[in-house]
Amino acid sequence: MILIVEDNDDNREIYSTLLKAYGFVVREASRAEAGIAIAKEEHPALVLMDIGLPNMDGVEATRRLKEDTATMEIPVLALTAHGLLAERQRATSAGVDGYLVKPVSGATLIREVEEALARGSARSGRIDSDALGG
Numbered sequence: 440m441i442l443i444v445e446d447n448d449d450n451r452e453i454y455s456t457l458l459k460a461y462g463f464v465v466r467e468a469s470r471a472e473a474g475i476a477i478a479k480e481e482h483p484a485l486v487l488m489d490i491g492l493p494n495m496d497g498v499e500a501t502r503r504l505k506e507d508t509a510t511m512e513i514p515v516l517a518l519t520a521h522g523l524l525a526e527r528q529r530a531t532s533a534g535v536d537g538y539l540v541k542p543v544s545g546a547t548l549i550r551e552v553e554e555a556l557a558r559g560s561a562r563s564g565r566i567d568s569d570a571l572g573g
Contacts, residue, residue: 440464441552442483444474444500445518446492450541454487454518457545458552471500478510485555490519490530498533505534514559516551518543 441458445451446469455465466483468474471492478486486504490497497517504510516537517530527538537555539547 440466440481440483442466442468442474442477442481442486444468444471444486444492444497445489446470447489450489450518454548457548461549463552471495471497475500475503475510478504478513479507482510483513484559485552486513486515487552488515488517488535490517490521490526498530501530501535502533512559514555516555 441463443451443454443458443465445454445467448469451467451469455467458465466477466481468477472495474486474488477483486501488497488501492500497519501515501517504513504515511534514536515534516539517535518539518541519526519530520541522540530538536558537551539551543551
């Protein structure tokens with residue numbers, strides 16, 4: 440299962456539809472707090488994390504996921520409209536495993552998701568079919 444944490448309804452729907460078209464199981468959250476709760480409960484294979492979230496931003500949400508032993512191994516790909524180096528460094532220091540600047544093409548999103556899932560499986564020493572519903 441792939442968790443999308445994105446506050447923009449249109450973006451969330453686009454990413455979800457695209458991932459489902461490629462056979463991925465998708466769960467969605469519109470706020471960081473909900474995303475963290477879902478990650479802790481359902482242990483997704485990957486999190487797509489918007490950085491510009493209200494209340495708690497995606498950098499802080501990623502930091503919390505990476506500091507928690509229950510969720511620290513879940514790969515997180517940052518999604519952001521901020522391409523500035525300082526923002527990328529802030530996200531990287533929080534533990535993101537990849538950084539995608541919006542707008543992201545469908546081909547780029549799928550490639551990055553597949554690569555992050557492969558890296559996550561290699562890191563954990565297991566093949567995880569959770570993202571594909573298996």
